[in-house]
Ligand SMILES: Nc1nc2c(ncn2[C@@H]2O[C@H](COP(=O)(O)OP(=O)(O)OP(=O)(O)O)[C@@H](O)[C@H]2O)c(=O)[nH]1
C-alpha cells in the first residue's frame with residue numbers, strides 16, 4: 025500500500041499551513057476557472073459559425089452574390105452545377121444581432137464575425153442539393169434570390185414561385201414534424217429581389233405581391249393536380265399538406281410566421297452599371313440580424 | 316483566332332478568363348446546360364478519367380464552336396470559344412496544356428475547399444499568352460514556311476505540312492479583325508531577325524543539351540507524311556508524340572528550334588506591349604534586361620509572380636518560356652500517348668506479395684470501417700453487381716451501363732466516410748445519379764398551362780394534346796384517364812378520334828367518351844364530346860379540323876366552346892417507316908401544345924428503341940423541332956418494383972416522364988414522384 029501512504033502524505037501536506045501549499049491552492053483556484061473558460065470559449069466559437077443558404081431559380085444571381093459577399097466584388101459567373109460553401113466576414117459597419125449587447129470595448133467585437141455562405145445550383149434538375157442542404161448544421165437563414173426583371177414574364181414568375189412554394193412547404197413540414205420532439209428554432213427567409221439596377225426590374229413591393237399571388241395559384245393547381253406515385257392508392261387526401269392556413273384563401277408570406285418562418289422581401293443588386301457600387305447593404309443588415 | 320478562353324469551377328465561378336472578343340455568357344451557359352447538366356450530348360468519357368479535349372465532341376451554339384475539357388478532381392472546366400467558320404485545330408492542344416499547367420500552378424489552392432475563388436489567378440495570363448503564341452503559330456507560320464522552304468527543317472510541334480498550311484491560311488481571310496490577327500504583318504520581320512541575329516539570340520540555349528541527330532530523325536520521320544491532307548497531318552501529330560516521348564527528356568529542342576522560341580518570346584513581349592519599342596535590331600539579352608530593369612510595372616510584377624511560382628528558376632522571361640516549351644511538349648506527348656496507347660500505359664502496379672497481401676487485408680478492413688480511397692479496381696465488382704441489379708429491375712442494359720459509369724466517375728478518388736462500406740457509398744451515388752436523370756428540368760403543371768392558353772388576353776385558344784405510341788400500349792385508356800382528370804378540373808374537353816386506321820378504334824373511344832360524359836354529368840363537372848369522321852381519312856387533316864372546330868366560339872357568350880382537345884392517334888410500330896413519317900406531317904399540321912408518348916412498363920418491351928424512334932419524328936434533320944414533351948408510362952401496377960422502363964425511356968431520349976398509369980380505373984393516373992421511383996429501383 026505504497027500508494028496509499030503517499031496519497032496520505034500529499035493530503036497531509038496540502039492541509040499543512042506551509043507557504044508552498046497555500047501558494048499552490050491559490051494558483052489552482054485562480055487558473056482553473058480561467059482555463060475552463062478559455063477552453064469552452066474556443067470550442068463554442070469554432071463550432072457556431074452560422075451558415076446561410078442561397079437558393080433561387082437559375083440565373084438569379086446566387087453565385088454572383090456569393091462572390092460579392094466573399095470578396096467585395098462580383099466576378100463573372102456561369103450556371104452552377106454543384107453547391108459551394110465559402111466563408112465570409114461581416115462588414116464592420118453592420119453589427120450582428122448576437123453581439124448587439126456587447127460592450128464596445130469588448131475585444132471580440134474587434135474581430136470579424138464569420139459566416140458560411142452556401143451556394144446551390146438553381147437548375148431544375150439540381151435543386152435536390154438545396155433541399156438536402158436545409159439540414160446543414162447551424163443554419164441561420166435562407167436567402168432566396170430572384171431576378172426581379174425576370175419576374176415580369178409569366179414563365180419567370182411561375183418558376184420562381186414554384187421553387188419558393190416548394191421551399192416554404194418543406195420548411196412547414198419540417199416545423200410540423202419537429203413539433204413532437206423539441207421546439208424547432210425559427211428559420212427566416214430573405215427574398216432578395218436582385219437586379220434592381222435593371223430598368224425592367226420590379227420593385228421589391230411588387231415582387232412580394234406577385235410572388236404571393238403566384239404561390240396561391242401554384243398551391244391551387246397542386247391541390248387540383250394528380251396525386252403523385254409516391255402516395256399509396258388507399259391513402260386519404262388528408263395526408264397531403266398545404267402551404268399556409270390549410271391551403272384556403274390567398275396565400276401571404278405572413279401566414280408562414282405560424283411555423284416560425286419570417287419572410288422578408290428586400291431589393292438590391294449585385295452588379296451595377298459603370299462605377300456605381302452594388303447595393304447589398306440591406307441584405308447584409310438582414311444577415312446580421314439573423315446571426 | 317480564339318474569341319474567349321475561360322476556366323470555371325463546377326459551382327459556376329469563373330476563376331480566370333481571357334477575352335479577345337466579348338462573347339455572351341449564354342453561350343457557355345448553354346454548354347453547361349446541354350452537356351453537363353442535361354447530358355443531352357454525351358461526354359466522351361468512358362471512365363473516371365478526365366476527357367482529353369480532342370475526345371469531347373465540340374459543342375456548337377449560334378456562330379460559335381466551344382471546345383472543352385474538365386478536371387474532375389478539382390472541379391474545373393476549361394472552355395475555349397471561337398467562331399465556327401474557323402478551324403482551329405490547335406485548340407485541343409491548348410486545352411490539354413492549359414489544364415495541366417493551371418492545375419500544376421494552382422492545384423494546391425484549388426484543393427483547399429473554401430478559398431478557391433479568393434486566390435489571385437492573374438499570374439496565369441503570361442503563361443497563357445505564351446501558350447497561345449506557341450501553339451497558334453503552327454497554323455499561322457505555315458504560310459511563312461511556304462515562301463521559305465529552307466526553314467522547314469525546324470522540328471516544330473506541328474510538323475511542316477504545306478497543304479495543312481494552305482487550308483488554315485485560307486480559313487483566315489474571312490475573319491474579322493480580331494487582335495490576334497495583327498500578328499500577321501509582323502511575321503516576316505521576325506523571321507528576318509531570326510536569320511540575322513542568330514548568335515545573340517541563341518545564347519540562352521547554350522546550356523541546353525541538343526543533338527542535331529535528333530532533329531534529323533524527327534524531320535526524317537515527319538517529312539513525308541506532312542505532304543498529305545489535313546488528316547495526314549493529324550495522324551502525324553499523333554505519331555510525332557511517341558517519338559518525342561520515347562526520348563529521355565521529351566521533345567528536346569534543336570538549336571534552330573530554340574532560335575524560333577527566342578523570337579517567339581520577343582514577339583510575345585511585343586504584343587503585350589511591355590517592352591521593346593521598335594528597336595528590332597537589339598539583341599534579346601538586351602531586351603530582356605529592358606524588361607527587368609526598364610521600370611515597366613506590369614512586366615516586373617509578372618516576373619515576381621513567375622519567380623515565386625517557379626521557385627529556383629531564373630526570373631528571365633525567355634528562360635521561363637523555354638521551360639514552358641519543354642513542359643508543353645511533354646504534356647502534349649503524354650496526352651497523345653494516352654489517347655492512342657489507351658490501356659498500355661496504365662501504370663502496372665507491382666508491389667510484391669507481402670505488400671499486396673497486406674494491402675488486401677487492410678483494404679478489406681477499410682471496406683468495412685470506411686476511410687478508404689476508392690480506386691477503379693475497388694469499384695469493378697460492386698459496379699458490376701449494381702449493373703446487374705438495375706437490369707433485374709428492367710432497366711435497359713445500355714442505360715444501366717451509363718448510370719454505372721456516371722457513378723464511377725463520381726466515386727473514383729473519393730474517400731468513403733467512417734463506417735461506410737463501398738457498397739453503401741455506391742448505392743448513395745447511384746441514387747443521386749437516378750434522381751438526377753429522372754428529375755425533369757422544369758416540372759409540368761398541365762393545368763396552369765391550359766389555363767394560360769385558354770385565357771390568353773391576346774388570343775385565347777383551346778389547348779391541344781396528342782397521344783402517340785405503338786399498338787396496344789394503352790393509348791386510348793391513357794387518353795381516357797387524362798380526360799377524366801381534366802373533367803375533374805371542370806374543363807371542357809373535345810376528344811378527336813384521329814385513329815382512322817385500326818377498325819374498332821373509334822368505337823372504343825366512343826365508349827370512353829360516353830362513360831366519361833355520364834360521370835361528368837353526375838358530378839356536374841366539365842363536358843366532353845367526341846369528334847369523329849369514321850375511318851380512312853387522313854389523320855393529320857382530321858385533327859386539324861378538330862382543332863378548328865374547338866376554336867369556334869359560343870354565339871351567345873363569345874367564349875370558346877372547348878378548353879382542351881385530346882387527339883388520339885393510330886398506334887404504329889416504331890420500325891414502320893411509312894407510318895412513322897406521317898407523324899412528322901401530323902406534328903406540323905396540328906401543332907399540338909403537348910405531344911405525349913405512351914409506353915408500357917412491362918418487362919421485355921423494346922422501350923428504348925420505341926422512345927428514340929418516336930421522338931425522332933418530331934425533330935427535323937438539323938436536330939431542331941419540338942420533340943416529344945413527355946412520356947406516359949402505362950401498366951405500372953403490373954410490374955411491382957421493376958420500374959426500370961422509366962429509366963430506360965428517359966435515358967434514351969432525355970424526355971421526362973409526366974404521368975404513370977397505375978390501374979384500370981379512370982382515376983388511376985399519377986404524377987411521377989422521383990423519390991418513390993428511386994426507392995423502388997434501389998430496393
Ligand atoms: N444587371 C444585373 N445582373 C446581375 C445581377 N446579379 C447577377 N447578375 C447577372 O446574372 C447572371 C447570373 O448570375 P449567377 O450568379 O451566375 O446566377 P445563379 O443564381 O448562380 O444561377 P445558377 O447557378 O444557374 O443557379 C450573371 O450573368 C450575372 O452577371 C444584378 O444585380 N444586376
Ligand SMILES: [Mg+2]
Nearest residue numbers: 087103104327
Ligand atoms: Mg450559380
